[in-house]
Amino acid sequence: MARSKSRDKKQKKTLASKADKFDCYQQSVQSPDHEVEFFEQAYRDAFKRKPYTLREDFCGTFAVCCEWVSSNPKRTAVGVDLCAETLQWGRDNNLAQLTEKQQQRIRLLNQDVRKRNRPQVDILAAQNFSFWIFKTRSEVIDYFRIARSNLQANGIMIMDMMGGSECYEEDRVDKRTIKKGKKGFKYHWDQARFNPVTADVTFYIHFKFSDGSKMNRAFEYHWRFWTIPEIREMLNEAGFSECHVYWEQEDEDGEDTGEWERSEDAPSNPSWVNYIVAIK
Numbered sequence: 001m002a003r004s005k006s007r008d009k010k011q012k013k014t015l016a017s018k019a020d021k022f023d024c025y026q027q028s029v030q031s032p033d034h035e036v037e038f039f040e041q042a043y044r045d046a047f048k049r050k051p052y053t054l055r056e057d058f059c060g061t062f063a064v065c066c067e068w069v070s071s072n073p074k075r076t077a078v079g080v081d082l083c084a085e086t087l088q089w090g091r092d093n094n095l096a097q098l099t100e101k102q103q104q105r106i107r108l109l110n111q112d113v114r115k116r117n118r119p120q121v122d123i124l125a126a127q128n129f130s131f132w133i134f135k136t137r138s139e140v141i142d143y144f145r146i147a148r149s150n151l152q153a154n155g156i157m158i159m160d161m162m163g164g165s166e167c168y169e170e171d172r173v174d175k176r177t178i179k180k181g182k183k184g185f186k187y188h189w190d191q192a193r194f195n196p197v198t199a200d201v202t203f204y205i206h207f208k209f210s211d212g213s214k215m216n217r218a219f220e221y222h223w224r225f226w227t228i229p230e231i232r233e234m235l236n237e238a239g240f241s242e243c244h245v246y247w248e249q250e251d252e253d254g255e256d257t258g259e260w261e262r263s264e265d266a267p268s269n270p271s272w273v274n275y276i277v278a279i280k
């Protein structure tokens with residue numbers, strides 16, 4: 001029996017069903033080249049020399065490790081993540097893009113970040129707010145103590161933080177076009193829930209495609225919304241000797257410049273992202 005046209009139409013796959021969530025994530029959220037540039041600056045500020053060894057905790061598809069080993073032939077990286085599926089996607093799609101020599105300078109550990117490993121490294125990075133998964137002071141301090149022990153004597157830990165009044169608005173969805181045109185897509189950051197009593201938050205990432213289809217809740221996060229002073233106090237308790245907040249500088253028109261400077265005072269922008277750098 002001949003199939004009706006409307007049935008054919010129904011069976012046509014949507015762009016959302018064909019899309020790869022990790023690829024969309026990397027295009028929307030990550031800028032590994034900027035991260036590596038910042039890591040170099042932060043390390044130079046602390047020790048006046050180039051860093052060579054990196055540990056990327058919560059590495060996911062370890063795009064930053066790949067950028068790190070590509071940036072210098074002496075550099076090595078260790079990526080640590082609990083999720084075997086995510087690490088495998090990184091092997092198939094990110095690692096596979098590197099030369100054999102570069103690949104050999106990356107080690108992947110499918111384990112909890114709260115584990116001591118050797119050799120110790122120059123820089124330990126925990127990006128995209130991932131350590132907010134630890135919801136109590138004792139869990140965070142425990143993680144920071146272990147992270148500190150994974151650093152060599154002249155080592156730094158780098159984290160990013162977000163905040164500002166808009167971040168506490170429930171059901172707020174920030175939308176960005178990542179790619180224009182027929183094959184394009186939009187990134188939606190959905191602040192679904194903020195509980196002011198516990199500071200527990202639920203965030204989702206959705207992707208919306210040019211045919212109107214949507215990949216709903218491609219990623220979801222259930223975190224504690226920590227503040228900068230809380231993190232600095234906990235870094236101090238975990239034994240770090242210094243802790244610096246790097247704030248992105250603005251030009252005369254209030255536009256971000258891409259320049260990061262140590263700051264003890266900053267404007268109360270409605271939405272900000274910054275780095276915290278702790279020195280062992």
Ligand SMILES: C[S@@+](CC[C@H](N)C(=O)[O-])C[C@H]1O[C@@H](n2cnc3c(N)ncnc32)[C@H](O)[C@@H]1O
Nearest residue numbers: 058059060081082083086111112113127128130
């Ligand atoms: C928000 S993603 C961050 C991915 C990547 N670092 C980035 O910057 O986009 C969080 C990652 O942390 C991993 N993860 C969560 N808890 C972990 C733990 N205790 N130990 C190791 N990895 C963990 C998850 O599997 C996930 O890949």
